[in-house]
Amino acid sequence: MDSYLIQMNGNSDVHVHRNGNSPSLGKVKGRKPRWAVRASEMSKKTFNPIRAIVDTMKVEPNPNKPMISLSLGDPTVFGNLPTDDEVTQAVKEALDSGNYNGYAPSVGYQSCRQVVAAYYSCPEAPLEAQDVILTSGCSQAIELALAVLANPGQNILVPRPGFSLYKTLALSMGIEVKFYNLLPEKSWEIDLKHLESLVDEKTACVIVNNPSNPCGSVFSKSHLQKILAVASRQCVPILADEIYGDMVFAECKYEPIATLSTNVPILSCGGLAKRWLVPGWRMGWILVNDRRDIFGNESNADLCYAALSAISGLQPIQPSGAMYLMVGIEMEHFPKFENDVEFTEQLILEQSVFCLPASCFEYPNFFRVVLTVPEEMMVEACSRIQEFCERHYQDNEGAQDLECDK
Incomplete structure (x- = not known):
């Protein structure tokens, strides 16, 4: 088999020589090599309000x-809030088994997805393993959900006050952020008229954070139904950030928004971080339903x-x-x-x-x-x-x- 040597001079001209025999090129005129590393457009658009x-x-x-x-x-x-021994022991057993040291499927192990689905499934919003995507923490779940729902040039509706990650991720992806107001005089309920007024033909989704960071509010069932009514009228899907889903006080009841929906598509993001007190373990998921326990x-x-x-x-x-x-x-x-x-x-x-x-x-x-x-x-x-x-x-x-x- 013949061999070839490909050479490029400084003017980007390509010369191919058979059998590896390179001619004498002598002095080749061209630009002086130099570093030309530039920050990406995505990195320039990435902005963290908290850090700023x-x-x-x-x-x-x-x-x-x-x-x-x-x-x-x-x-x-x-x-003062130690991780439960049962959680730690489960991870130790997984490590000791040696079965999970290699690459996992990109959407997570089937057995794990099945367990998550079974845990969250209910008659109002049934789940199967294929409805669960495992992620590196809830933050990545939100990032993936946004990437699926919105394209550059579209917009998303985000609560104000609200978690800064939504804006950081959206702007880095070229997605416009529109802020809808929460009402402190109503325990941080959504200003539904303001929310609906922001919807246009480029609106890709509404982010609903319940229970809320930073407000600590928990929406009532009736308020969630009103939110769903707006989404239904406008045909806009919901990205539900429900990472604090189990962390409600004794006098309140947490309602996963997916269990109340009959026609609005919902991507619910959650994870182990807060409820199980292990934010450093980076285990999250995307699903269409959520769990319900009380954190005292x-x-x-x-x-x-x-x-x-x-x-x-x-x-x-x-x-x-x-x-x-x-x-x-x-x-x-x-x-x-x-x-x-x-x-x-x-x-x-x-x-x-x-x-x-x-x-x-x-x-x-x-x-x-x-x-x-x-x-x-x-x-x-x-x-x-x-x-x-x-x-x-x-x-x-x-x-x-x-x-x-x-």
């Missing part, structure tokens, strides 16, 4: 007070809500699930601060309490509190927040006087 705000906070905590972080949505960081952590929520409600200038919204509480800041009573970012920065500086400003969630003049810290830490944090607010609070008359002095 938090990374610019140039403040140090009060050195006289130990730091209390109420910002990170990871229930494992303080050690209402004591911290009640404690925090009661404590913050008593502080002048703050307006916490009672949560019903997930592990968050949103707190409104009556900015007119804190004239020293321009916005929620400055407010939370100064809170870190003076009191070493870190709460996420709700500007991270497209909802200014609120901040988010994580409720999974140990009770004694929550008591201390609320005490520090009260001290901070008492120091900076001004009543309306004082605020008016300050305005007149400008």
Whole structure:
């Protein structure tokens, strides 16, 4: 068999020589080789609102007070909510078996998908193994669901306040984000008229996050049915982020939205991270139905809500699930601060309490509190927040006087 040598000069001309015999090329004129690595268009469009705000906070905590972080949505960081031994043992047995060290099917092992389907299946929304796709955490489930539902140039409807990942993923894919409002005076229910007004011919899906991050709200059955009615009228599918599906307080009932739908197609995203206290294990799924258990952590929520409600200038919204509480800041009573970012920065500086400003969630003049810290830490944090607010609070008359002095 004849062999060939292919040579390219600097002008991209191709010369083919038989039998590997290369002619003498002498000096070849051409451009000087150089590195020309450029960031991709996708990377340029990728933007994380939380990082954009938090990374610019140039403040140090009060050195006289130990730091209390109420910002990170990871229930494992303080050690007061340990992973159940049964969960850990199951993973150990899987590792010891040696059966799962190779590549898995791209949609997950059939046996595992069958177990997930059986666990979530119910008469209102039956599931089989082929209805389950296993993913690397709920975040990837949301990413895959978006990639399936929307093309570049289309738009998706996203809650405000809402989890920042939706916007980050959508913009990186060239998908427009339209924000529909949640109503704090109605325990963060969706403004249904506003939601429906945003739908157009390019709307690919509505994201419904229930229970909510960052609001800690849980939608009633009747409210979910109204959401479905809007989706049905407009023929728009729903991407349901239900990662906190089991985490509702005793007085509330969680309704998986897929169990209430008769005609609206729904991709429900969930995972092990929050309910089983293992966010680092990165196990999630996409399915058309969801589980329903009660996670009993209402004591911290009640404690925090009661404590913050008593502080002048703050307006916490009672949560019903997930592990968050949103707190409104009556900015007119804190004239020293321009916005929620400055407010939370100064809170870190003076009191070493870190709460996420709700500007991270497209909802200014609120901040988010994580409720999974140990009770004694929550008591201390609320005490520090009260001290901070008492120091900076001004009543309306004082605020008016300050305005007149400008």
